[in-house]
Amino acid sequence: VETTLALDNYRRACDCGRGAVFLSVARGKVSEGIDFDRHYGRCVVLFGIPFQYTKSYILLARLEYLRRTFKIREDEFLAFDALRQASQCVGRVIRSKVDYGIMIFADKRYSNQSKRSKLPPWITQFLEEANANLSTEEAVNVCKSFLKSIAQPISTSTALSGKLQISTLLTEEDLKTRAKSMREAREAKENDISDDEHETGMGNDRKRMRPY
Numbered sequence: 763v764e765t766t767l768a769l770d771n772y773r774r775a776c777d778c779g780r781g782a783v784f785l786s787v788a789r790g791k792v793s794e795g796i797d798f799d800r801h802y803g804r805c806v807v808l809f810g811i812p813f814q815y816t817k818s819y820i821l822l823a824r825l826e827y828l829r830r831t832f833k834i835r836e837d838e839f840l841a842f843d844a845l846r847q848a849s850q851c852v853g854r855v856i857r858s859k860v861d862y863g864i865m866i867f868a869d870k871r872y873s874n875q876s877k878r879s880k881l882p883p884w885i886t887q888f889l890e891e892a893n894a895n896l897s898t899e900e901a902v903n904v905c906k907s908f909l910k911s912i913a914q915p916i917s918t919s920t921a922l923s924g925k926l927q928i929s930t931l932l933t934e935e936d937l938k939t940r941a942k943s944m945r946e947a948r949e950a951k952e953n954d955i956s957d958d959e960h961e962t963g964m965g966n967d968r969k970r971m972r973p974y
Contacts, residue, residue, distance in 0.1 A: 776802050786810035793851045803855035805864040805905070808817060811871055812851065813844045845880035852885070862912055898905050913946060 768784070769792075775782035785794035789812055798806075814821055828834040848867070855863035865885070871877055872893045878886065893904060 769796065770911045773802060788851050789814075793838075793850055793854065796854065797857045799857035800860055803863055804909070805866065806855050807853050807866040807868055808848055808851055809868045811869055811877070812847045813840055813845045816840070841877065842880050845877060849882050849885055864908060866901065 772784045773780045784792070788808075813867075816822075824950060828839055829836065852865040852867075855865070878889065881889075896904065928967075932955070953957045
C-alpha cells in the first residue's frame with residue numbers, strides 16, 4: 763500500500779510539471795516490475811553494485827552446484843548476476859524505441875572492464891570512455907548537454923542515415939511559432955469533427971421526418 767501511494771504521488775508530481783525523485787532499493791518491486799516511461803523517468807542513478815547476500819543458504823547451495831556441475835567460479839557468477847540486476851534497474855527508464863533517459867552508474871567499479879563487459883550491448887554501445895570516472899560537476903554538464911540536444915529537431919537526412927546529428931538549436935521564437943501551429947491544427951481538427959457530427963445529426967433528422 764505504501765509503495766502504491768508513493769508511486770501515485772510521484773506520478774502526480776511529474777504530471778503537473780513539478781517533478782520528483784523516487785528512491786528505491788535494487789532487487790525490489792519498484793526496480794524490477796515498475797516502468798518509468800516517458801516523462802516519469804528521464805534519469806536513473808544507481809549507487810553501488812547490487813550483489814546478492816552471500817550468507818544465504820540457498821545462494822551457497824546454488825554456487826556449489828554451479829561449481830561442481832559447470833565449473834563456474836563463485837565470483838564470476840556473483841558478478842554476472844549483479845551486473846544483470848544493475849542493467850534491469852537502469853532499464854526502467856527506457857521502455858520503448860522512442861523513449862530516452864540518462865543512466866548514471868555511481869560507482870567507480872563500473873569503469874573496470876571486467877565489470878563493464880558483463881553489461882548488455884544496449885547499454886555498453888552508449889558507454890563512452892570519455893564519460894567514465896567523471897566528477898559530479900562534469901557529470902552534471904554532460905547531462906545538461908544531452909538533454910539539451912535530445913530536445914532539438916533532427917533533420918530527415920541525418921535521421922535516415924542513422925546518425926544522431928542535431929540541426930540548429932531552437933530559439934524561443936521558434937518554440938512559440940511551433941506551439942501556435944500545433945494549437946491551430948488542433949482547433950481545426952476539433953472544428954472538422956464538430957461539423958461531421960452536425961451533418962450526421964441532420965441526416966438522421968431527415969430520415970425521421972421522411973413521409974411515407
